[in-house]
Amino acid sequence: MDEGIVTGEGVLLDARPASFASRALGAVIDLLLLGVVGFIAVMVLVATGAVSSDQGARIVGVVLLATGTVIVPTTVETLTRGRSLGKLIAGIRIVRDDGGPIVFRQAFVRALVGVGELWAAGGSVALISSMVHPQGKRIGDMLAGTYAVRVRGKAPRRDVLPMPPHLARWAQDADIARLPDGLALSARQFVLRAGRLHPASRVELGSELTAQVQRYVRPLPPPGTHPESFLVAVLAERRTRELEAQLRAASRDSREAALLHRLPHGVPDPVD
Structure with missing residues (x-):
């Protein structure tokens, strides 16, 4: 692989x-x-x-x-x-x-x-x-x-992290905006590769990343949440919010572009 x-x-x-x-x-x-x-x-x-x-x-x-x-x-x-x-x-x-x-x-x-x-x-x-x-x-x-x-060949497959159902409600209300991009990328790579890590290394690295991510998330997840489930929930919600922000920006740009092509002072646009 x-x-x-x-x-x-x-x-x-x-x-x-x-x-x-x-x-x-x-x-x-x-x-x-x-x-x-x-x-x-x-x-x-x-x-x-x-x-x-x-x-x-x-x-x-x-x-x-x-x-x-x-x-x-x-x-x-x-x-x-x-x-x-x-x-x-x-x-x-x-x-x-x-x-x-x-x-x-x-x-x-x-x-x-x-x-x-x-x-x-x-x-x-x-x-x-x-x-x-x-x-x-x-x-x-x-x-x-x-x-x-x-720079050629088959593009690597992008795995989409599913939101853990029991953390969906918490993730929607959590503040994760301050999470650095580099830390989010490290957490994502850990989650995707966790199954191939040695159990001891998996626990150690997962706990370390969880502690780092928790500094940027408020409120914290419910007590007893598994570290990997917490990381997956944060990354899934972060991706959802980024996609929504991109859609809003694209919609706003389309509206502004339409306004720029209209004539000023209420003059109707010419009909082809």
Whole structure:
């Protein structure tokens, strides 16, 4: 079962690490494309006489090497936010460890380290690192704080938490508006994964999350309420209120949009 990626805060991200095969496919496509572009560039330089001397050939070689191994990969990953043509075809993207898009610094570190682990070592270092690391990271990813995620494939199923019937009335009147999003997400991930946890860990983590959530809920549930039932009730009611708020906002936006299209001063709208 695909568990996704868990951050240091215990939050499960939707992004799933890309497989080694997907990363290899993207790298091969990028390499072939870079080789074609480099070949065309060399042919143009030869035709224009830019490499007529040995010194000129050496200078052009160094420039092409630096461009192909560092400048082009850095520029492409920065402009595309981690998605070159090869990665696009393979259905993967390079992102930061927190799931956000990469910037110039991460792209540059990846390309610079890649000179050694990809080009100088023939890809052997990156191959071993990707196979050993649980998220398929190569050394450049470790130093840059990035990893490759899958952006295609079957979307993960979203389980809807049912409201415990005996807590429905209490939840409707409870004040849960101050519950932080991060804490709510952690509680949701715990509830969904509780059946797969060790019993002792399940009790410990459930009690800890319940104590944290109770600080933001008033009044507290009836005495004797099971911690997991309390968490499910809070999350289910929170979801219901968020959906209702979204529906009200959509309705309000529709009314305001209709008013903006009406003529001022009571002038009737033209009839088509």
